[in-house]
Amino acid sequence: MKKKTICVAMLLSLLVLPLAGCGETDQSRYENAQSLMAKKSFAALAYSKAGDRDKAIALWHEAGKASVAAGAYHTVGLKADGTVAAVGDNVYGQCDVSGWTDIVAVAAGGGHTVGLKPDGTVVAAGRNNHGQYDVSGWTDIVAVAAGLYHTVGLKADGTVAAAGYNEDGQCGVSGWTDIVAVAAGNWHTVGLKADGTVVAAGHNKYGQCDVSGWTDIVAVAAGNVHTVGLKADGTVVAAGYNKGGQCKVSGWTDIVAVAAGSVHTVGLKADGTVAAVGDNEYGQCGVSGWTDIVAVAAGGYHTVGLKADGAVAAAGYNEDGRCGVSGWTDIKKP
Numbered sequence: 001m002k003k004k005t006i007c008v009a010m011l012l013s014l015l016v017l018p019l020a021g022c023g024e025t026d027q028s029r030y031e032n033a034q035s036l037m038a039k040k041s042f043a044a045l046a047y048s049k050a051g052d053r054d055k056a057i058a059l060w061h062e063a064g065k066a067s068v069a070a071g072a073y074h075t076v077g078l079k080a081d082g083t084v085a086a087v088g089d090n091v092y093g094q095c096d097v098s099g100w101t102d103i104v105a106v107a108a109g110g111g112h113t114v115g116l117k118p119d120g121t122v123v124a125a126g127r128n129n130h131g132q133y134d135v136s137g138w139t140d141i142v143a144v145a146a147g148l149y150h151t152v153g154l155k156a157d158g159t160v161a162a163a164g165y166n167e168d169g170q171c172g173v174s175g176w177t178d179i180v181a182v183a184a185g186n187w188h189t190v191g192l193k194a195d196g197t198v199v200a201a202g203h204n205k206y207g208q209c210d211v212s213g214w215t216d217i218v219a220v221a222a223g224n225v226h227t228v229g230l231k232a233d234g235t236v237v238a239a240g241y242n243k244g245g246q247c248k249v250s251g252w253t254d255i256v257a258v259a260a261g262s263v264h265t266v267g268l269k270a271d272g273t274v275a276a277v278g279d280n281e282y283g284q285c286g287v288s289g290w291t292d293i294v295a296v297a298a299g300g301y302h303t304v305g306l307k308a309d310g311a312v313a314a315a316g317y318n319e320d321g322r323c324g325v326s327g328w329t330d331i332k333k334p
Contacts, residue, residue, distance in 0.1 A: 037063050037295055037334035038256030038268065041218040044180065045232050048194050056194060057158070060180035063219070064105070064143035064154065065116065067332040068306045070261070070299030071108030072148065075322050077312060078106045080332045084115060088322030094126030108299065109146030109184070116144045122153060132164030147184035147222070154182045160191060170202030185222030185260070192220045198229060208240030223260030223298070230258045236267060246278030261298030268296045274305055284316030295334050306331055 040063035048056035067078040074088030074095055082102045086095035092111040100123060105116040112126030112133050120140045124133030130149040138161055143154040150164030150171055158178045162171035168187045176199060181192040188202030188209055196216045200209035206225045214237060219230040226240030226247055234254050238247035244263040252275055257268040264278030264285055272292045276285035282301045290313055295306040302316030302323055310330045314323035 038219075038270075041230070042232065042256070045196050045216070045218045048196070053194065057180055060192075060194075061142040061154075061156075063334070064181045065334060066105055066107065066295070066297065067334045068295055068297045068304050068312060069106045069108035069113075069146075070259075070297040070302060070304045070322075071113070071146070072110045072262070072300035073320055073322060074108060074113070075297075075299065075302070075304055075314065075325055076106045076108045076113050077306075077325065077328050077331045078103055078115075080310065080330045084113075085328055085331075086113060087324045089320040092127035096125050105144060107144045107146040107151070107184075108297075109151065110148035110186070112146060112151070114144045114146050114151055116141060120156065122151075124151065130165035134163045135161075143182060145182045145184035145189075145222075147189065148186040150184060150189070152182045152184045152189055154179055154191075158194070160189075162189060168203035172201045181220060183220045183222040183227075183260075185227065186224045186262070188222060188225075188227070190220045190222045190227055192217055196232070198227075200227060206241035210239050219258055221258045221260035221265075221298075223265065224262040226260060226265070228258045228260045228265050230255055230267075234270070236265075238265065244279035248277050257296060259296045259298035259303075261303065262300045264298060264303070266296045266298045266303050268293055268305075272308070274303075276303060282317035286315045287313075306333065308333070 040059045044056045044059035069076040077085045084097040084100045086097050094113045103115040104118050107114040115123045122135040122138045132151050140156045141153040142156050145152040153161040160173040160176045162173050170189045178193050179191040180194050183190040191199045198211040198214045208225050208227045216232040217229040221228040229237045236249040236252045246265045254270045255267040256270050259266040267275040274287040274290045276287050284303045292308045293305040297304040305313040312325040312328045314325045
């Protein structure tokens with residue numbers, strides 16, 4: 001089958017992309033996607049291939065600012081006014097974020113929460129047994145990610161900072177350059193480069209870092225010991241541990257965003273519905289009835305979806321209240 005070139009004609013009223021080589025079907029697929037975050041990701045790669053590097057990088061940085069995040073045992077939501085809500089296990093203080101203000105993106109790890117400020121600095125709360133929230137000195141950060149015991153920050157110049165547990169080399173990212181998006185798994189770190197290729201560092205027992213051959217990637221996600229990549233044609237690739245079926249995504253199409261939990265993978269479709277594969281012991285893959293979703297996140301054993309009206313849906317393990325988001329409103333749309 002002839003390889004398709006995916007372009008986006010318009011991101012709401014904000015963006016106009018070069019249309020040369022864009023198939024009408026592919027163009028309309030992403031033009032009509034409900035998620036502005038997704039539109040930015042696809043637009044970024046199109047601009048990169050068209051040679052407009054500055055615009056591509058700016059779009060990727062915007063797309064990387066998550067407003068919902070799912071940790072191992074908790075859920076975090078960024079409100080439209082820049083404050084933050086959190087529910088779930090709070091034994092380490094990871095949900096003590098009610099005093100945060102002026103936040104533009106959030107990330108959730110094993111037992112810690114990370115917030116990005118508009119001036120490029122970073123705040124954190126929760127467990128710090130490995131120095132995972134020693135981020136007070138970071139500057140010029142444009143996106144953040146949180147793993148089990150480590151935190152990752154993407155800098156404006158395309159380099160990457162990391163703090164926390166490093167026995168598996170997951171913080172060994174100091175030599176990375178030209179990075180436009182980052183993801184943090186339990187024991188590994190993933191970086192998306194401006195040319196659509198991917199790099200990874202850290203634990204690789206199950207091949208979760210074997211991503212060097214990936215191309216045309218517009219977004220990445222990292223789970224416990226697996227890695228997920230969203231391609232420019234709306235299909236998905238995955239590498240790593242697959243005992244629970246979390247890497248069985250080869251048949252997915254029309255995907256515009258991805259998330260990776262401990263043992264499951266989530267895909268947001270262009271029409272606002274959601275697909276999920278992998279372990280479903282606690283119902284974390286029970287998302288087939290969701291609609292009007294504009295962003296997704298996947299945690300330890302739960303899945304979170306941000307709706308177009310700013311409300312939030314959640315499915316999965318809830319003994320600690322991590323899915324108690326039904327009362328959330330006015331969560332910022334990415």
